[in-house]
Amino acid sequence: MQTLLWTLVGLAGATGWAMLALARGEPVSAAWLVIAAIGTYLIAYRFYSRFIADRVFGLTNRRATPAERLNNGRDFVPTSRWVLFGHHFAAISGAGPLIGPVLAAQFGYLPGTIWIVFGVVLAGAVQDFIILIGSMRRDGKSLGQMAKEEIGPFTGLAAMVAILSIMIILLAVLALVVVNALRGSPWGLFTIACTIPIAFLMGFWMKVWRPGRTIEASLGGVVLLLLALVGGQQVAASPTLAPLFTWSPLALAFALVVYGFVASVLPVWMLLAPRDYLSTFMKIGTIFLLALTILLVLPTLKLPPLTRFIDGTGPVFAGKLFPFAFITIACGAISGFHALVASGTTPKMVRQECDARLIGYGGMLMESFVAVMAMCAAAVLDPGLYFAINVPLARLGGTAAAAADTIRAWGFVVTPEAIEQLARSMGETTLLGRTGGAPSLAVGMATLFGGAFGDHLLALWYHFAIMFEALFILTTIDAGTRVGRFMLQELAGHLWAPLGRTSWYPSAILASLLVALGWGYFLVQGVLDPLGGINSLWPLFGISNQLLAAVALCVGTTLIIKYRRARFSWVTLLPLAWVLLVTLTASYQKIFSPDRRIGFLADARALQAELASGTLDPGPGARLIFNDHLNAVVAGVFVVIVLAVILASVREWLAIAARGKPPVMAEAPFVESAYAS
Amino acid sequence: MPDYHAYLCHLREAHPACPVPSPREFFTMYLEQRYGNGPTRCC
Numbered sequence: 093m094q095t096l097l098w099t100l101v102g103l104a105g106a107t108g109w110a111m112l113a114l115a116r117g118e119p120v121s122a123a124w125l126v127i128a129a130i131g132t133y134l135i136a137y138r139f140y141s142r143f144i145a146d147r148v149f150g151l152t153n154r155r156a157t158p159a160e161r162l163n164n165g166r167d168f169v170p171t172s173r174w175v176l177f178g179h180h181f182a183a184i185s186g187a188g189p190l191i192g193p194v195l196a197a198q199f200g201y202l203p204g205t206i207w208i209v210f211g212v213v214l215a216g217a218v219q220d221f222i223i224l225i226g227s228m229r230r231d232g233k234s235l236g237q238m239a240k241e242e243i244g245p246f247t248g249l250a251a252m253v254a255i256l257s258i259m260i261i262l263l264a265v266l267a268l269v270v271v272n273a274l275r276g277s278p279w280g281l282f283t284i285a286c287t288i289p290i291a292f293l294m295g296f297w298m299k300v301w302r303p304g305r306t307i308e309a310s311l312g313g314v315v316l317l318l319l320a321l322v323g324g325q326q327v328a329a330s331p332t333l334a335p336l337f338t339w340s341p342l343a344l345a346f347a348l349v350v351y352g353f354v355a356s357v358l359p360v361w362m363l364l365a366p367r368d369y370l371s372t373f374m375k376i377g378t379i380f381l382l383a384l385t386i387l388l389v390l391p392t393l394k395l396p397p398l399t400r401f402i403d404g405t406g407p408v409f410a411g412k413l414f415p416f417a418f419i420t421i422a423c424g425a426i427s428g429f430h431a432l433v434a435s436g437t438t439p440k441m442v443r444q445e446c447d448a449r450l451i452g453y454g455g456m457l458m459e460s461f462v463a464v465m466a467m468c469a470a471a472v473l474d475p476g477l478y479f480a481i482n483v484p485l486a487r488l489g490g491t492a493a494a495a496a497d498t499i500r501a502w503g504f505v506v507t508p509e510a511i512e513q514l515a516r517s518m519g520e521t522t523l524l525g526r527t528g529g530a531p532s533l534a535v536g537m538a539t540l541f542g543g544a545f546g547d548h549l550l551a552l553w554y555h556f557a558i559m560f561e562a563l564f565i566l567t568t569i570d571a572g573t574r575v576g577r578f579m580l581q582e583l584a585g586h587l588w589a590p591l592g593r594t595s596w597y598p599s600a601i602l603a604s605l606l607v608a609l610g611w612g613y614f615l616v617q618g619v620l621d622p623l624g625g626i627n628s629l630w631p632l633f634g635i636s637n638q639l640l641a642a643v644a645l646c647v648g649t650t651l652i653i654k655y656r657r658a659r660f661s662w663v664t665l666l667p668l669a670w671v672l673l674v675t676l677t678a679s680y681q682k683i684f685s686p687d688r689r690i691g692f693l694a695d696a697r698a699l700q701a702e703l704a705s706g707t708l709d710p711g712p713g714a715r716l717i718f719n720d721h722l723n724a725v726v727a728g729v730f731v732v733i734v735l736a737v738i739l740a741s742v743r744e745w746l747a748i749a750a751r752g753k754p755p756v757m758a759e760a761p762f763v764e765s766a767y768a769s
Numbered sequence: 770m771p772d773y774h775a776y777l778c779h780l781r782e783a784h785p786a787c788p789v790p791s792p793r794e795f796f797t798m799y800l801e802q803r804y805g806n807g808p809t810r811c812c
Contacts, residue, residue: 163779164779164783165771165772165775165776165778165779165780166771166776166798166799166802167802167803169771169775183808183809183810183811184811185811186810186811186812187812188811188812259808262812266812298796299793299796299797300793303791303792303793303795303796304770304773304792304795304796306770360800360801360803360804360805361796361797361800364804365800365803365804368804368809368810422812423811423812427811427812429808429811429812430811432808432811433808433809433811436808436809437803437809564810567810568810568811568812571804571808571809571810572808572810574804575808575809578805594805633812637812
């Protein structure tokens, strides 16, 4: 019976892939994409994750978890596995899996989908799961601590520096997405601005009036937020209020930096925690709604499976299918950042060892499914409209007519009227050149929701989707600035001890300011970039995130070898090799490619030539050249750090393999669990 | 959000000498610890 069931699941998945692969020109339903993905996830979860749990790590419920042994009712709390699955999923999933696939859709839906699904099964979920196991067996130690104890002190320090710098790039690129979504959009900006007073209200509710009642505060917050969404339409229609909420990109960027700074020094209960609750509720609700709608509408994919832009001439971002599709998808397939959560709060709450499979591996499969849905939302758009929204204005030409001509020249059918009509129906004045992925995802989601619930609410759905994306990006920004502050304080504490005291106000303010200015610099650089900034910053983020994944996979491989399971070390070595191949190729091209659209140095040289010939203003010109050099240095530094980590790890593996070095592990001792019987 | 009463039970059992926090203090303590270490949000 069991065998029959799994054979059917396998067949369903295979049929889904076959339908996608064999389609030649005829329209394909998004249902096949969803079936292919779910079928693959189920098979991988049932067989591969169990193989890792049983054969590679020998997970057993007889061994007590830190939550059981160290239960203190606060951070070490045995938690039911479905509740913890929800917590963990809410913590790992952010804007990345929504934006990456939308950008990668310029290659067509097929390459992105294949990497999202097979990447997660063989790499992303494996990384999250193994780091969770490692941390769970070490009383919830962080990735940095594990790197230090299992590989060496240098690796620990390198991991910490890498984490901090990746955080800064991540925050900048996410903030840029918000700026592009909210610029010139009074409706969107009003709704998002309202989330700040709503969060204060929730904070007082949870802390002062009804201590600990997080659920009722969150539900109240969601209701207020939906009212603000509806109110935004009135604001946008009002001739006196609309100009107050129509901001330029630069003004938005400065406001975001100030917001990030303030949020990271205020007490958490006031702003950060309530926003976090609010965005978690919104996120889980919206993702369910999106899944339900896709299954209900079963839309047709209008984007071709492959576009001509796999040759590297793509207008959304430059670079060939390999390696840039894999860099752009980012978090939906593998994300080094997840290793930080899998070695943070989650391992301290796992009730029984075997639960880690559902939480670590299963949680990441869910994240990947979000990415598949984002791909569906991008692929249901007319390709012509997709490019009208996602290509920088400088390449499209400023008017709808010019944009339509440009896009027609690429071989996609679109009329200026269709572009203008789309913006009107979404309640915006223009959608041309709204790069960053969020606006086109919102249009896709609004189209899907409109298909399910009627077209008369399109503008409301569009702004709902924008609000939902901006809300949880801002949550990442305030939480991220705060975490960056702690990391910087910890690093600075090595130089002068008082700087390391996180509650000492001068140190807290200084560190917060430095972190906010750090990502703020890259944000403003992106805003002022004539090509929209996403083109240079998103690949930098993708590269750094996957290089962090390489560090996590190195730690994972070290653990496998130390458990004397070296014969299974391909489980982490294969994804490690792939991630390195992709990221090192991409970083090399981003730095040294002779094509100025790809290579930072080539762009700097081209700008210098323009300066010399007088076609470029010296002021902005010098700034653009400096930024190109800075980006090249950042990419180079990431590569050097990761190569050093790899070398240190390989040395450790070889020393153990040669039997010269006994595998010393910092694992907590075995204690019999009381839950097992 | 961990359970306040479960925490009180744990305190009474494991550290009977410790002062007992009010629900408000417990909530603040929880939030500081939840958002005080490592990342709570990814990408």
